[in-house]
Amino acid sequence: MFRIVLTVLAFELAVGSEPEEVVADFHHELLSSMKSSAPFAERYAVLDHAVGEAFDVLTITRVSLGKSWRAQSAEERLGFRALLRELIVATYTSRFSSFNGQRFETVEATEVREGRWVVKTHLVKNDGGIVRLDYYFRDGLIFNVVADGVSDLSLRRSDYASIIGSEGLDGLRRSIRDSIEEYRSSDAP
């Protein structure tokens, strides 16, 4: 019996998590962060792990930088990837910092084509209001979150293209670092 359980567990680990499960686990961590009274740094550490498990930060970085990605050295690409991961985690840590009875509901998960999924969910607020959150997957990881019809990745790409056009990649790095710092300081007691 024990061997059967172990075999099933091993199989589950081998095939990886379904997109629905990835989203459910991520939502669970978000709710924990919202309910926690821990300081920013502690909640950041928990969500950093959750983002690392659920998000394809490399794809997010590549698409966000658009054509500028190609001109980057391997080292610069890694640097931007780390910076964006930090920004994503700081954003979630700052925005999901208080709990007022909200809950997440999964509406449906659809495989659009091989390896590409959309998981549609609702964030239900305490007054019954709904925020639609659609998670776009590529090869088992989230690369885009669409909130009430607005794509986080599209916004990021347009926003970054504008800054790269006016201030270059160094300006973009500076602006992202400033944003991260603002998130950290806004949460300070």
Place this chain on the structure above:
Amino acid sequence: MRRSVGFPAVFVALASGCALGPGPEYAVYDPVESINRRSYEISEGLDRVILRPLAVGYRKVMPTFAEAAVENVFGNLRSTESALSGFLQGEPERGFRDTGRFIVNSTLGVGGLLDIATVMGLEPQQEDLGQVLASWGYTRSRYLYVPVLGPTTVRDLPHLIVRAGLPRLAMHESYNGWAGTIDMASARAEVLLATDVRDEASLDPYTFTREAFYQRRRDAVFNGEPPVEAGFDLLLEEFDEE
């Protein structure tokens, strides 16, 4: 007489918008960006000094039920555009639903103060004349940032005008300075969270606002169910080429 000046102007604007060459549907198109940016900066300046403080104060002073009542009254008047737009899009069930909402809320809801229709299962909808034009094939349109009124496109201008004018038309003299101020404060208060998130998240708020506006409009045209495949293609096209 005033009408005869206004309508041709709108018609010309629409016609020039319709005359765009081929391009991606619902994509950002901002050929007069420098003018729009200037308009955005002026509006933001006014917003910082007048509108935002007004909305914040309004939210602090107004009890929640009173705030909801104000939203209900103006929302009820504006739902007539949604009803008409439902019919014009060839979606009579949506048109009838909004008509039903308007009748129920105007009568049982005491002139729109209470949203009885939602309690009865008639959920609010957000149809408008811009969506009508999009459903008729006008899917690509120039971006405009109208001072104080905010982002729009040439296609969505009629909606912006009707939205601003409907309460005046319905309330006549009752829509005086006070009513107008309350309407404005209520409308600004409704988007306080959204603009705060934008200010926090964006590096270039003008670009961010424009991109978000186009995406929200596309989402509205498809009643919250835009084709998901297009999203994958658009975002990963460049990525998959490598």
